[in-house]
Amino acid sequence: MWEDRLSSLVAEFLAGHDPEVIDRTQFLRARFDAGLAWVHYPVGLGGLDALRELQPLVNEAFAAAGAPDNSPHRNGIGLGMAAPTILRYGTPALRKRLLRPLWTGEEIWCQLFSEPGAGSDLAGVATRAVREPDGGDGADADGGNTAHAASWIINGQKVWTSLAHQARWGLLLVRTDPDLPKHQGLSYFVCDMTAPGVEVRPLRQLTGEAEFNEVFLTDVRLSDELRLGEVGQGWQVARTTLMNERITIGGRPMPREGGMIGVLAEAWRHRPDRRTPGLHDELLRLWVRAEAVRLTGMLVRQQLAAGDPGPEGSVVKLAYATLTQAASSLELELLGADGLRYDDWSLRRPDRVDMLGRTPGYRYLRARGNSIEGGTSEILRNIIAERVLGLPAEPRADRHTAWKDLPR
Numbered sequence: 497m498w499e500d501r502l503s504s505l506v507a508e509f510l511a512g513h514d515p516e517v518i519d520r521t522q523f524l525r526a527r528f529d530a531g532l533a534w535v536h537y538p539v540g541l542g543g544l545d546a547l548r549e550l551q552p553l554v555n556e557a558f559a560a561a562g563a564p565d566n567s568p569h570r571n572g573i574g575l576g577m578a579a580p581t582i583l584r585y586g587t588p589a590l591r592k593r594l595l596r597p598l599w600t601g602e603e604i605w606c607q608l609f610s611e612p613g614a615g616s617d618l619a620g621v622a623t624r625a626v627r628e629p630d631g632g633d634g635a636d637a638d639g640g641n642t643a644h645a646a647s648w649i650i651n652g653q654k655v656w657t658s659l660a661h662q663a664r665w666g667l668l669l670v671r672t673d674p675d676l677p678k679h680q681g682l683s684y685f686v687c688d689m690t691a692p693g694v695e696v697r698p699l700r701q702l703t704g705e706a707e708f709n710e711v712f713l714t715d716v717r718l719s720d721e722l723r724l725g726e727v728g729q730g731w732q733v734a735r736t737t738l739m740n741e742r743i744t745i746g747g748r749p750m751p752r753e754g755g756m757i758g759v760l761a762e763a764w765r766h767r768p769d770r771r772t773p774g775l776h777d778e779l780l781r782l783w784v785r786a787e788a789v790r791l792t793g794m795l796v797r798q799q800l801a802a803g804d805p806g807p808e809g810s811v812v813k814l815a816y817a818t819l820t821q822a823a824s825s826l827e828l829e830l831l832g833a834d835g836l837r838y839d840d841w842s843l844r845r846p847d848r849v850d851m852l853g854r855t856p857g858y859r860y861l862r863a864r865g866n867s868i869e870g871g872t873s874e875i876l877r878n879i880i881a882e883r884v885l886g887l888p889a890e891p892r893a894d895r896h897t898a899w900k901d902l903p904r
């Protein structure tokens with residue numbers, strides 16, 4: 497029985513690694529090496545080839561023993577999106593190099609997808625990667641230089657890059673062949689954020705914070721060893737990342753009445769003076785929606801056990817975004833002028849989005865981004881219409897035209 501085996505493996509591990517005594521990083525590294533990081537990953541890469549649905553059992557046992565967690569809030573892009581993409585498309589050497597420090601939180605990840613002219617139309621990215629004819633020195637998977645493997649020279653600009661200022665690695669979508677139609681001429685790399693030519697500039701957002709950045713890539717040299725998937729296969733690789741992104745954002749495990757709906761319910765309980773039948777009605781409607789989103793997220797995570805996420809991830813991401821916006825709006829309505837006070841307008845570079853710890857005004861402003869990040873609600877509705885409901889697809893006139901000939 498896997499459950500019994502895992503329980504005794506965790507108990508054995510804890511007997512040999514007392515979280516009170518062992519340094520946090522050493523503890524997390526050892527947990528990875530014992531295959532108790534993500535149990536569904538292969539042996540040697542943090543797992544035991546077990547079922548994904550057994551992971552909560554392991555996490556709960558570690559949490560109950562007071563073990564340190566691996567800071568998932570800071571490394572959501574790494575854990576949620578980079579890891580499954582590397583596992584599926586990385587060479588054995590890349591997987592070995594990247595997955596352990598990713599899981600322990602020693603290396604933070606960012607996603608270098610969006611560009612000033614390519615957000616929703618992500619397959620339109622213009623950042624160019626050109627193969628160096630002589631295979632010159634390039635940043636390799638150890639962040640050093642490799643004199644032998646072929647290299648690529650990258651030039652372009654990325655935007656809205658969350659965590660780029662903290663990231664050691666970036667998931668990079670680039671154009672390697674402008675003569676092919678836009679979806680076919682793309683390739684995918686992991687970008688060494690410490691390589692010469694990578695410049696990260698803060699970008700202040702509506703909330704006052706600078707969670708994200710502009711990233712300028714000027715003659716950045718990356719070794720061919722840092723490529724994920726074949727040259728020209730970048731779109732397929734990116735789709736793996738995007739499908740996991742939607743679940744990372746919308747399908748997080750959530751207790752009943754957790755997250756924004758919990759904050760809203762608390763406000764209702766503490767402000768009887770502001771209650772009206774209309775607000776009560778609206779609160780109950782949102783509570784039911786929150787429960788539906790929570791349970792759908794649970795279902796989608798269970799489906800993940802059977803393989804890659806499907807377009808259902810778009811459903812939870814869309815439902816989550818519309819719910820958080822509605823809940824944060826209702827919170828302001830409920831609190832009236834008190835809710836409009838803003839706590840901190842200084843330019844901060846937060847480790848994570850603190851929706852619950854900040855003020856209602858912050859929640860209201862930050863929730864606007866929920867329907868943009870990870871694919872806008874309009875795009876997700878298109879995906880649901882086409883791939884879940886089987887409705888006719890949007891006309892796409894650019895499918896067979898070389899990218900370089902498309903109007904921009």
Ligand SMILES: Cc1cc2nc3c(=O)[nH]c(=O)nc-3n(C[C@H](O)[C@H](O)[C@H](O)COP(=O)(O)OP(=O)(O)OC[C@H]3O[C@@H](n4cnc5c(N)ncnc54)[C@H](O)[C@@H]3O)c2cc1C
Nearest residue numbers: 607608609610615616656657658865868869870871872874
């Ligand atoms: C908080 C936040 C964090 C982010 N973090 C990252 C990150 O870490 N890395 C990264 O790469 N990107 C990141 N992004 C960028 C995000 O993915 C893009 O902003 C998003 O994909 C939209 O692209 P765009 O801004 O270019 O808008 P556009 O594509 O220009 O869209 C503008 C509007 O037109 C609508 N629209 C466009 N095409 C269609 C269509 N075919 N049908 C119907 N409507 C359409 C859109 O839905 C939208 O409402 C982040 C964004 C936010 C807000």
